Amino acid sequence: MLSNATAICLVATIDGSKARPFYEETLGLKCLTEDEFAIVFELKDTVLRVQKVPEFTPHEFTSHGWRVEDIESEINELNSRGVEFVRFRCFEQDGLGIWDTPGARIAWFRDPDGNLLSLSEVKWGN
Known part of the structure; x- marks a missing residue:
């Protein structure tokens, strides 16, 4: 349905x-x-x-995310527009803030209200 x-x-x-x-x-x-x-x-x-x-109290988990083809390019563009990427102690993130998992490469940032948003470059399917 x-x-x-x-x-x-x-x-x-x-x-x-x-x-x-x-x-x-x-x-x-x-x-x-x-x-x-x-x-x-x-x-x-x-x-x-x-x-x-x-x-509104923002959630501690991701509220919305985008699937992107080239996460580094997207991060660099957003950084140039003043977006700061979030670092988590529980994940090993690279210099751009990307966490490399078996299925995706993920980075997080917040909107002005504190909503946690993400970029994901997936390694599975189209």
Whole structure:
């Protein structure tokens, strides 16, 4: 049933005036619409809905991620736009902050609300 439906990605913000420029200018996403409830950005084959909420405590785990072809290039581009990548004591990460697992190479960063976001260069399938 839902295996053929398109997923909608969701994250929260308490300050749309900071979230919109981060996702639009820093990450390069196209804003489709904004109202008092959310800011909606175009993604490949779906959308990212940044929900405006009055209170929010970010999760300690990844809220949203992107599958990328060349993680080093993406990290370098985001670094040039002021994005800082997160380092975790429990993972062995390289100089760019990439954790190399058997199935993927992963790096994490946070949005202005503290949502943990990731880049993944996968080693399995297309």
